[in-house]
Amino acid sequence: MNGALVDAMLVLGLAVIVVRRRSVAIGLLAAQSLALGVGALSLTGGRSSDSLVASFVLLSKAIVLPLLLYALIRRTREPGLVVAAASGLVRLACAGAVVLCAVVLVPSIGLGDAHTEHAAVALVLLGITIVVARRPILFQLLGLIVAENGLSLLAVSVPGGLSYVIELGALFDLALIVTVAAAFAHRIHTELGTGDTELLRGLRD
Amino acid sequence: MTDLVPILVVVVPALALVGMLLVLLARTPRQAHLLALATAVPTAAGALALAATALARGGLPALRGQWYFLDGASGLMLAVIAIVGICSIAVSPAYLRTSGRSWSTAARSQSLYYAALFLFWAALLAVPIVGNLAAAWLIIEATTAASALLVAFSGRRDALEAGWKYLVLTTLGLSVALLGIIVLAISQANLGHHGLHALDWHSLRAAAHGLPRDSTLIAFVLLLAGLATKIGWAPVHNWLPDAHSEAPAPISALLSAALLPSVLLVAWRVKSILEPSVGSATTRGVFIAFGLTSILVAVPFLWRSLPWKRLLAYSSLEHMGVIGLGIGFGTPLAIAGVVLHVAGHALAKALGFYAALPLLRIDPDAAKRAPEGVVGDSPSTAAAMGVSLLTLSGLPPSPLFLSELLILLGGIAAGDALVSAIALIALALGFLGLLHALIEGVVGEHARHHRRARSRAERPIIALTAVLGSGLLALTAAGLLLPGSGFVDTLAKGAL
Numbered sequence: 001m002n003g004a005l006v007d008a009m010l011v012l013g014l015a016v017i018v019v020r021r022r023s024v025a026i027g028l029l030a031a032q033s034l035a036l037g038v039g040a041l042s043l044t045g046g047r048s049s050d051s052l053v054a055s056f057v058l059l060s061k062a063i064v065l066p067l068l069l070y071a072l073i074r075r076t077r078e079p080g081l082v083v084a085a086a087s088g089l090v091r092l093a094c095a096g097a098v099v100l101c102a103v104v105l106v107p108s109i110g111l112g113d114a115h116t117e118h119a120a121v122a123l124v125l126l127g128i129t130i131v132v133a134r135r136p137i138l139f140q141l142l143g144l145i146v147a148e149n150g151l152s153l154l155a156v157s158v159p160g161g162l163s164y165v166i167e168l169g170a171l172f173d174l175a176l177i178v179t180v181a182a183a184f185a186h187r188i189h190t191e192l193g194t195g196d197t198e199l200l201r202g203l204r205d
Numbered sequence: 206m207t208d209l210v211p212i213l214v215v216v217v218p219a220l221a222l223v224g225m226l227l228v229l230l231a232r233t234p235r236q237a238h239l240l241a242l243a244t245a246v247p248t249a250a251g252a253l254a255l256a257a258t259a260l261a262r263g264g265l266p267a268l269r270g271q272w273y274f275l276d277g278a279s280g281l282m283l284a285v286i287a288i289v290g291i292c293s294i295a296v297s298p299a300y301l302r303t304s305g306r307s308w309s310t311a312a313r314s315q316s317l318y319y320a321a322l323f324l325f326w327a328a329l330l331a332v333p334i335v336g337n338l339a340a341a342w343l344i345i346e347a348t349t350a351a352s353a354l355l356v357a358f359s360g361r362r363d364a365l366e367a368g369w370k371y372l373v374l375t376t377l378g379l380s381v382a383l384l385g386i387i388v389l390a391i392s393q394a395n396l397g398h399h400g401l402h403a404l405d406w407h408s409l410r411a412a413a414h415g416l417p418r419d420s421t422l423i424a425f426v427l428l429l430a431g432l433a434t435k436i437g438w439a440p441v442h443n444w445l446p447d448a449h450s451e452a453p454a455p456i457s458a459l460l461s462a463a464l465l466p467s468v469l470l471v472a473w474r475v476k477s478i479l480e481p482s483v484g485s486a487t488t489r490g491v492f493i494a495f496g497l498t499s500i501l502v503a504v505p506f507l508w509r510s511l512p513w514k515r516l517l518a519y520s521s522l523e524h525m526g527v528i529g530l531g532i533g534f535g536t537p538l539a540i541a542g543v544v545l546h547v548a549g550h551a552l553a554k555a556l557g558f559y560a561a562l563p564l565l566r567i568d569p570d571a572a573k574r575a576p577e578g579v580v581g582d583s584p585s586t587a588a589a590m591g592v593s594l595l596t597l598s599g600l601p602p603s604p605l606f607l608s609e610l611l612i613l614l615g616g617i618a619a620g621d622a623l624v625s626a627i628a629l630i631a632l633a634l635g636f637l638g639l640l641h642a643l644i645e646g647v648v649g650e651h652a653r654h655h656r657r658a659r660s661r662a663e664r665p666i667i668a669l670t671a672v673l674g675s676g677l678l679a680l681t682a683a684g685l686l687l688p689g690s691g692f693v694d695t696l697a698k699g700a701l
Binding site for chain 2: 050108124137140151155181191197
């Protein structure tokens with residue numbers, strides 16, 4: 001895949017961990033998913049029609065999921081910004097360290113394109129970092145999707161492409177998970193008056 | 206019967222999906238329950254017919270088609286999922302009568318409960334028979350969505366926390382597993398095997414010797430680490446005690462008795478197919494490490510004074526550890542123990558969770574603290590809890606006594622005497638912990654005054670104790686025939 005698009009995906013992922021406004025974060029995620037879809041489309045030349053279907057699946061993901069998330073934030077208005085566990089700079093430094101680890105420590109997995117390999121693994125780790133580092137429920141959901149985008153980046157880069165059945169199935173599963181998570185977010189917001197997951201820490205042994 | 210297999214593998218999960226759609230049409234809770242039962246009976250019957258076909262083949266090769274794969278391990282899991290599934294549907298009205306309105310209106314909530322339960326059941330039934338690693342992953346991911354809603358069904362704050370934690374942690378874990386699958390797909394593509402069918406169990410098995418060791422090792426570790434999250438193996442088990450204790454009791458039974466071992470079956474198949482490339486020392490080591498860690502982490506909690514369902518959740522952690530250990534040892538004796546353990550644990554754990562229904566009716570505070578002197582308030586509930594605890598602790602003639610013995614002997618036969626010795630000590634401590642819970646919580650004196658159970662309300666738990674208790678004794682007898690059987694020897698050569 002085009003190196004600039006891969007870098008853009010990584011930068012957009014890093015931005016998601018830094019920004020505070022939910023609407024901005026959703027916009028960044030939409031741009032990242034779009035970059036992924038466009039990149040996948042650019043790889044379809046000389047491949048089977050499966051790759052083309054997979055690219056359109058990814059492009060549709062870039063439209064459908066952000067719309068769903070926008071609908072969610074309209075239904076769950078926050079009384080104020082959720083207090084962050086760490087400052088934006090600290091979060092960025094942590095995320096940068098995670099990306100560096102992915103570049104330095106992850107061995108070759110046989111793709112033949114080290115840049116894409118590192119970026120994909122870094123995005124998966126970045127998604128996990130977002131879930132851990134961000135307290136608002138919507139950001140944790142965005143972390144899951146960033147990790148999924150990293151997986152899709154690797155999947156479309158497989159020589160000959162991964163089957164569209166897997167892409168479609170993964171999109172269906174992701175849509176299902178996001179819908180269920182959105183229902184949770186709405187319910188939690190109704191129960192607590194906020195989407196701050198820090199308040200969900202009652203279960204201990 | 207073998208001729209019907211290609212039809213049944215489609216019809217069984219499809220029937221459960223039909224059940225999901227039918228219950229959504231119900232106008233009253235009674236209609237929803239009747240429709241649920243009417244669909245559950247043929248679904249379970251079909252699944253048991255498939256299971257019987259697979260198990261009757263003994264040591265013969267697995268049946269497979271373009272999309273399905275049916276071996277002895279599939280048969281075992283199908284039987285477990287069918288039995289626990291229909292029992293969970295049958296006892297659900299007892300839970301729903303007291304659950305209130307939860308996420309929606311009371312009547313609508315019940316339809317949604319059954320719809321999510323059928324979706325969960327359909328996905329569970331598909332996991333052991335699907336013939337492709339990527340498809341198995343997709344179905345396991347689908348179980349997360351359906352079961353997360355069920356975990357948080359009560360809508361209480363703690364249930365929402367448990368459901369959210371379960372959703373996020375298992376989805377992240379499965380993302381790591383998917384990374385492993387893609388790494389495997391890259392290796393297959395480099396060998397010229399493209400498309401979805403390159404990830405069929407038998408294609409992977411056939412190509413395993415040619416797969417590059419380094420990238421296959423990465424794939425194996427990622428797959429196991431990811432699936433471990435869903436299996437609930439320590440140290441990635443954080444969601445398990447919360448989800449099991451907050452979910453409705455019939456759902457906790459399905460989670461513990463059916464979901465965890467189903468995902469474990471997928472992990473077992475991954476071990477079998479990648480062993481030629483990665484090496485048996487590595488694959489065995491990973492299973493033994495997860496298994497032993499899970500047992501060691503669980504045992505201290507079995508000694509603590511915990512609410513009933515939370516105690517059962519930690520017991521699940523212990524037993525998934527025992528099964529992981531058995532698969533890791535991999536000798537015919539250990540595999541005989543694994544087969545028996547999966548079945549025995551399922552019946553005993555399901556009975557334990559079903560006993561929580563009358564228990565919480567008599568003493569609602571038991572959701573937050575350890576039960577006290579249940580026998581004084583409800584002898585039949587105490588009997589169900591006692592049968593469950595004694596079986597799970599491994600007291601003879603429990604099938605779990607025999608299965609744990611077989612697994613430990615299998616470990617010694619595999620040359621892992623030290624691991625077996627550590628596991629034996631931990632299991633003995635776990636046994637004492639559960640015995641302590643039985644004496645203190647079930648048969649001891651009770652300090653508070655509770656509602657007395659009405660004899661009519663106790664009938665379902667009496668029937669379940671009789672049926673599942675008899676099943677457990679039958680399993681002990683059947684377990685004696687397992688070592689040396691063609692069925693077990695075939696599984697020991699690889700669960701494929």
